[in-house]
Amino acid sequence: MTATILDQIRGIASDLFGIPMDRITADSSPETIETWDSTQHLNFVLALEETFALQLSPEEMEQMRTVGETARVIENRAHAGSH
Amino acid sequence: MTPTIRTPDLRHEVDRLIAAGSADLACLSLAELWRNEAGAGLAPFLISRFEQLCGKVPMVPMRTAILRSFTVEPVVPLLRAEAFVRGMNLAVKLGDFNAFALEILDSESDLYKFDPKTVILAVRTAEVAPDLWNQYADLPADAIPVIIRRVSDSFNQWIRVFRERSPAALIVHSMEQPARPSAGVLDSQLESGQRAAIRQINHELRNIASQHRDVYILDYDALMGLHGRLRWHDQRKWLIARMPIAADHLIYLAREWMRFLVPLSGRTAKVLVADLDNTLWGGIIGEDGMTGIKLSPEYPGASYQDLQRAMLDLARRGILLAICSKNNPDDAMEVLKNHPGMLLRPKDFATIRINWTDKAQNLREIAAELNLGIDSLAFIDDNPFEREQVRKVLPEVIVVDLPQDSVGYAAALRDSPVFERLAVSTEDRQRTSMYADQRERAQAEQTFQSKEDFFRYLQQEAEVARVSPATLARVAQLTQKTNQFNLTTHRYTEQQIAEMADRPDWQVLSISVRDRFGDHGLVGVAITHDRGDACEIDTFLLSCRVIGRSVETALLSHLAQVAATRGSRQLLGRFVPTKKNAPAREFYAQHGFEKKADDHQGSVWTLSLPESTLSIPDWIRLNTNEGDHH
Numbered sequence: 251m252t253a254t255i256l257d258q259i260r261g262i263a264s265d266l267f268g269i270p271m272d273r274i275t276a277d278s279s280p281e282t283i284e285t286w287d288s289t290q291h292l293n294f295v296l297a298l299e300e301t302f303a304l305q306l307s308p309e310e311m312e313q314m315r316t317v318g319e320t321a322r323v324i325e326n327r328a329h330a331g332s333h
Numbered sequence: 334m335t336p337t338i339r340t341p342d343l344r345h346e347v348d349r350l351i352a353a354g355s356a357d358l359a360c361l362s363l364a365e366l367w368r369n370e371a372g373a374g375l376a377p378f379l380i381s382r383f384e385q386l387c388g389k390v391p392m393v394p395m396r397t398a399i400l401r402s403f404t405v406e407p408v409v410p411l412l413r414a415e416a417f418v419r420g421m422n423l424a425v426k427l428g429d430f431n432a433f434a435l436e437i438l439d440s441e442s443d444l445y446k447f448d449p450k451t452v453i454l455a456v457r458t459a460e461v462a463p464d465l466w467n468q469y470a471d472l473p474a475d476a477i478p479v480i481i482r483r484v485s486d487s488f489n490q491w492i493r494v495f496r497e498r499s500p501a502a503l504i505v506h507s508m509e510q511p512a513r514p515s516a517g518v519l520d521s522q523l524e525s526g527q528r529a530a531i532r533q534i535n536h537e538l539r540n541i542a543s544q545h546r547d548v549y550i551l552d553y554d555a556l557m558g559l560h561g562r563l564r565w566h567d568q569r570k571w572l573i574a575r576m577p578i579a580a581d582h583l584i585y586l587a588r589e590w591m592r593f594l595v596p597l598s599g600r601t602a603k604v605l606v607a608d609l610d611n612t613l614w615g616g617i618i619g620e621d622g623m624t625g626i627k628l629s630p631e632y633p634g635a636s637y638q639d640l641q642r643a644m645l646d647l648a649r650r651g652i653l654l655a656i657c658s659k660n661n662p663d664d665a666m667e668v669l670k671n672h673p674g675m676l677l678r679p680k681d682f683a684t685i686r687i688n689w690t691d692k693a694q695n696l697r698e699i700a701a702e703l704n705l706g707i708d709s710l711a712f713i714d715d716n717p718f719e720r721e722q723v724r725k726v727l728p729e730v731i732v733v734d735l736p737q738d739s740v741g742y743a744a745a746l747r748d749s750p751v752f753e754r755l756a757v758s759t760e761d762r763q764r765t766s767m768y769a770d771q772r773e774r775a776q777a778e779q780t781f782q783s784k785e786d787f788f789r790y791l792q793q794e795a796e797v798a799r800v801s802p803a804t805l806a807r808v809a810q811l812t813q814k815t816n817q818f819n820l821t822t823h824r825y826t827e828q829q830i831a832e833m834a835d836r837p838d839w840q841v842l843s844i845s846v847r848d849r850f851g852d853h854g855l856v857g858v859a860i861t862h863d864r865g866d867a868c869e870i871d872t873f874l875l876s877c878r879v880i881g882r883s884v885e886t887a888l889l890s891h892l893a894q895v896a897a898t899r900g901s902r903q904l905l906g907r908f909v910p911t912k913k914n915a916p917a918r919e920f921y922a923q924h925g926f927e928k929k930a931d932d933h934q935g936s937v938w939t940l941s942l943p944e945s946t947l948s949i950p951d952w953i954r955l956n957t958n959e960g961d962h963h
Contacts, residue, residue, distance in 0.1 A: 265374055267377075268377060292407060300372045300374065301374055
């Protein structure tokens with residue numbers, strides 16, 4: 251399950267930030283990906299909400315500083331049941 | 334909602350096709366990808382690939398500016414992706430956040446510098462009428478009409494000024510209603526309730542729009558209502574990003590915008606070609622028979638009636654309907670003519686193809702028969718295999734997907750932007766019946782011994798009239814559009830026609846025709862010019878709807894009579910050959926004219942009026958109405 255969610259998020263990030271999926275790791279962040287700016291961060295949040303059919307809270311958005319952390323936030327939601 | 338599943342295989346396929354230079358197939362794969370997983374995640378991929386394909390596949394460019402009072406940035410990639418899939422390359426300019434009024438009023442603003450073809454004014458009640466939205470409870474009753482006036486005056490000013498400064502089409506969001514009105518259920522009991530006030534503003538807005546050319550209202554409240562106000566709105570996103578719309582609903586705003594941009598770009602369908610079995614009715618007529626197919630007001634037949642109702646609605650907008658079905662013609666026609674559950678009848682279709690030939694070939698023939706480009710056709714079929722075939726063989730045809738469950742057929746049709754129209758004329762409404770009348774006429778013709786018998790049976794009645802303000806646009810349009818039966822193919826604008834009509838030595842006449850099958854409307858134009866003792870025919874044309882029914886003889890005879898009455902001794906005609914006007918080549922020879930000369934433009938013909946035996950055929954009743962200019 252973990253691998254699937256992380257991979258799905260890597261796929262979304264790949265489409266959104268325009269870089270190949272194999273160059274996106276759990277450690278990728280706005281610091282390592284140049285195209286990950288504030289506008290794209292909003293798009294990233296929206297794509298996640300759309301893909302996983304949930305709504306993220308401002309607190310959760312703050313925790314999403316890397317791709318790996320984002321995966322953990324989504325996983326927690328999945329374990330907690332639907333939104 | 335089920336989580337979307339990414340399909341990396343199709344992404345690789347797209348990149349492989351682009352690398353191999355197969356632009357058309359790459360577009361098809363991109364469109365399939367978008368159908369599978371349209372959304373914020375996919376949009377950037379789709380846009381970057383379509384951008385690589387621009388120049389390799391035909392794309393209609395369009396410049397669109399979005400003026401807004403809220404965050405719409407995330408909608409832009411969705412809009413551009415939707416547009417690309419429909420063959421449009423949108424350049425989008427976003428106005429500054431909540432700066433729309435200034436941008437409209439300042440003639441030097443970036444809005445006008447951008448030179449958009451279309452502009453969307455996406456504003457909300459909360460920003461345009463904050464008092465009505467947030468402080469309704471504090472407002473005395475007599476303040477409400479003042480607010481309504483203030484808001485409609487503002488819209489009036491913005492729209493008027495915009496119209497003065499830009500020729501672009503303007504799409505204005507109407508005002509949304511609050512999900513929970515300030516006064517609760519009491520709101521609906523009050524004369525000046527919050528919702529009533531917003532309804533009033535929207536009513537005023539519609540009036541303002543109707544006073545200006547190319548200003549259209551997007552019913553934002555209805556759009557929210559369609560998707561559910563509570564699901565549409567995302568309060569958290571509003572508070573943290575000034576983005577009031579939930580992530581999974583942004584696509585619906587993009588699609589609503591497309592319902593305007595598609596007709597404004599001309600990328601619309603003019604004909605809807607429908608399959609029969611399991612599309613217009615449930616079951617297969619060849620196997621289930623008249624009593625076995627499902628077509629009635631009850632489930633499951635009701636779904637098919639719903640689809641037929643949606644098709645009738647399209648016909649009223651001027652979209653032609655046609656049938657393309659692999660079937661035994663006798664079986665299928667029996668349903669079309671006599672099944673009590675059918676809402677559509679043979680007369681509702683411009684053409685009917687029931688045979689065993691493949692659909693692509695039939696679609697090509699339908700386009701040729703109706704004299705339209707293949708890209709004017711839209712196609713519906715319940716069978717995904719047939720749809721895929723048509724997509725592959727004729728990528729220009731707009732294939733509208735139907736869902737698995739027939740309950741969703743009508744909605745699929747109504748949701749497609751290619752059938753949207755922003756204005757409908759009387760001619761549009763009657764278009765299918767004109768084609769159907771034509772077909773019935775053609776059938777009647779086959780059963781008569783001689784052409785004259787048929788003409789008598791038709792009971793044609795024609796009216797010749799001087800061009801008037803009411804007919805000016807149609808007359809100019811005919812000179813611009815008529816290619817086949819057109820002796821000189823002079824193209825004129827409304828302005829030029831009006832100037833000719835004002836000169837005493839020129840006559841601009843139109844002819845309207847009706848017969849026992851229906852009204853053809855204004856179908857012909859003749860323009861003559863007196864020169865000494867001769868009357869020269871500058872323009873003589875007839876719409877192909879009425880060619881070959883001796884209307885042309887009647888009109889020419891009329892010109893001869895009138896010229897003789899005015900003292901002309903001869904009628905002078907010219908034939909200027911073009912690639913398309915062969916049907917008119919023998920016209921003057923057939924009517925007793927003598928060829929005088931051939932020159933670089935064509936041939937010159939004369940008819941001596943005192944010796945002419947030209948007369949109006951006895952099977953046409955010709956009325957004249959040439960006295961007055963209206």
